[in-house]
Amino acid sequence: MLILLIGKLAMNEKEFLKKYDIHDFDVPLCTVDMAIFGIIDNELNVLLVRRDEHPEKDKWALPGGFIDLKEDKNIDATAYRKLQEKTGVRSPYLEQIQTVGSGTRDSRGWSITVLYFALIDVNKVKDNLITERSRWIPVSKARRLGLAFDHQALVALANGRLKAKTTYSALPIELMPKEFTLTELQTVFETILERDLQLKAFRRRLLAADLVEETGNSKIAGKRPAKLYRSTGKDRNTTFSQSLKI
Amino acid sequence: MLILLIGKLAMNEKEFLKKYDIHDFDVPLCTVDMAIFGIIDNELNVLLVRRDEHPEKDKWALPGGFIDLKEDKNIDATAYRKLQEKTGVRSPYLEQIQTVGSGTRDSRGWSITVLYFALIDVNKVKDNLITERSRWIPVSKARRLGLAFDHQALVALANGRLKAKTTYSALPIELMPKEFTLTELQTVFETILERDLQLKAFRRRLLAADLVEETGNSKIAGKRPAKLYRSTGKDRNTTFSQSLKI
DNA sequence: TATATATAATGTCATTTAGCCATTAAATAT
């Protein structure tokens, strides 16, 4: 009897799925967009592309696109694929930020986009991928370009998240080349936070948490040579108990 | 000439949109799910519903559903609507957590869900909405029910976010009735954090940040009457510079 | 060669906030 019942339920579900067609319902358009950040000349840049197609053709936009239902196992895979296509970078720092959806943000109809942000060392990006239609643009200048859709707001969202995380983590290390001086790293932090930091407090914080270590090399930029450091790889997980003031 | 060009572009876009049909592409199924939390008998509960329909019929699940493309202006509106349907609560604390998507989480095909969490005072929920098929269930027991889809993981995600936020904010105040004692509030914090807190440190933190204020009333629970407090309404925005240990 | 200068790095104390534990306060029960 119990088995019969289970059998009946299973059959019902089978029949249900047989008849089920996603196209019977109105569904929103669904995309993944990437805010890929990198540091160029002590400035925070975001990778933008000029749209090849309608709508919003020829406007600058965040790289992104549709989920490939055959290729992408999950939604993170879509983001990794997009990032790979645009930068060639293997293992970037990637994090989902937020999903934005409304009936008005895309002229094609009700649409949602899952926004990710990525932090990469710009030197790792394959040169041939940076073209007239795919460029690093300073975040401060991006708003003047009149980005496609609501991508202006998406850049602001991603930038806000990066800024917030920078007050309680060492995530910006992901933006650095293999070897860097602590002065360079501090400058990157200051760029993101849009304020100056105390030199001593900054170093103490990073070193106490064992987030960076000396490479033994040094770099002559100014007068006295600066020690070069590398990441210990802990920066993706470490959160400080005390956050920096805003 | 320039005007002609613009005219041409505009026409192209118009034509493009005319031909555009979302159903020409394979799109994922898209839902919104809600993890609605409340405190009952000093325990963290989540509102679950028994599924009326296939797939996963009769299994317990998070309340949720499809975006109503005609009614919902944006995706937050979908979440508010779902919450209103299930609880009748007007202005809950609501926050988007994460979007989960994969080809395997739903038997109907590739699907994504935008997960929200809400914090409400259980007393505000209309009694008639709590039925045999829509019940408060302790988070600790939810995992034993074998929830539908990946809702087990979604509850864990939401619970994790709540726990994390409780270390650096006063968000759990949103779970309290209008008037409450600080001992009661501390118990709620301890429930969420799954550890005891220092009485003095807890009060100092909340009072110094001006998050609660005396109502002038008191409540006789044990021996000495306890002062009753109310929220000052700052708890949604305040983040402490120093987070509690985990 | 000595000295000025600029950048790098460290020393030290003040401030803030959480952790901890003892003590006091205010009610009820006996």
Place this chain on the structure above:
DNA sequence: ATATTTAATGGCTAAATGACATTATATATA
């Protein structure tokens, strides 16, 4: 009255950041 129990405060310690002075190491130049 006194014991008991829960509520609330006092006061010290510990940990981490903020602020600023001081020292270190290179180059440039008289």
